[in-house]
Amino acid sequence: MDWGYFIGFVGIALGLWVAPPQLIKIKRTGRTKDISLATYAFLVGALVCYLLHAIYIHSLVFILAQSINLIVNSIIFGLLIKNGHQ
Secondary structure (H helix, E strand, O other): OOHHHHHHHHHHHHHOOOHHHHHHHHHHHOOOOOOOHHHHHHHHHHHHHHHHHHHHOOOHHHHHHHHHHHHHHHHHHHHHHHOOOO
């Protein structure tokens, strides 16, 4: 594996430490009051665009990264909508 892919996979690993703690906190507390619905709406939209671009350029690292991010952040977005932002 060359350095470019290695760095990309390190980026995926680091990126996994961003949204999952938020998801865990929501699941534990059931509260979403302090989380911006608009921010997550734009974030999910951006991740869809990034994923489509990654597929277009055939970049495995970015396809994996954006897929994982899209799944986790979509779950958070869904919980924000479901919980009525409580």
